[in-house]
Amino acid sequence: MSPHKAPDSSRRSDRSRRAIYDAALALVGETGYARTTIEGIAARAGVGKQTIYRWWPSKAAVLMEAFLDLAARQAEEAEGEGEGEGEGGIPDTGDLAADLRLVLRATVDELNDPAIAGPTRALTAEGIVDPDLGARFVEHLLDPSIQLYVTRLRAAQASGELRADIDPRIALELLIAPLTHRWLLRTLPLTHAYADAIVDYALGGLSAEPRGGAPRP
Template sequence: MAETKAPDSTRRSERSRRAIYDAALALVTEAGYARTTIEGIASRAGVGKQTIYRWWPSKAAVLLEAFLDLGVQASEALGDDAGAGIPDSGDLEADLKYVLRATVDEMNDPKFDGPTRALTAEGVVDPELCARFVEELLEPQLQLYVTRLEAAREAGAVRPDIDPRLATELFVGPLTHRWLLRTRPLTHDYADRLVEYALRGIAPR
């Protein structure tokens, strides 16, 4: 008789986890955070809700992990090296414009926009989620700017007395403000202008 292999529970769990990620991101984009439920995620993913509760304590936790995974997938699709950070071509202005343009494209992508808004809004009323959002998603991204600005400072491309962490906010702060409040469209031209205006303030004198 042919030998019957036992089902691979690890592979099955990974398929279920991936289905839950996809369902959570799709639902929050289509219906918004308030109308997204564990039951809805489970139904769309084709799993029991107890499967979700076994891995996550809340829909916010599901969404955060799904969004973090989405970022990893995007980087892998682009062939990005997670440790490479912002390019260092020797031209700080060009490098910052490159990464801010990519950020604009991501913010304008509904696949990222919906979940990011949901997590941002929920983080206002959920301190624990906010702390995880900042620690696991926001700070690693900001640190890439800090590292690039530190290199620019060492190379004499910016003033030696600048605080790289504070200077980072000159680039990402206005971009996030415009995206969050939808005051005006996010464009590549706007990203370029932010870089130009900010660099005039931190360049050597």
């Protein structure tokens, strides 16, 4: 007889954790954040709710970790398919406008994806009333993306495509804030044409005549 092999508890925990991630993301997408409960996540994942409470203090914490895991997996898949530049950075083809249109179009596609839109809306809204969650949301999800824009805009400054006196952190807000505003308020559809227009307006300016640089706030 072959010796009895003890169950691998780490593999069991990984399977349970993955099931909880998938359940949390699915429920938020189907029923919304307010109606998603720890009990519902546990039932969907096939685990006891005490398992969830042992690993996370709240459903917001579950959703945060599940969404981070989703983002990491999608980044790995994109790299495997040869998308992006470097380690998930914004492409640098030497044409800033084209590179920004590409990344803003990809952002539009993500925000229109129900699998991403539901959790992102939930975390955004909950982060407003929960400062600790909001800080983690900014640190782990927003800041890494913002830094990619800063890096690309600084490269454009170095190559002479952008004015040397602009603040990249302010400049990037001209690109991502309009998308976020329209997406959060659901005023009008998010489209690739809208993303292209944002890039054109941000890089070309709105004034009919060139003006001197405005003082920094």
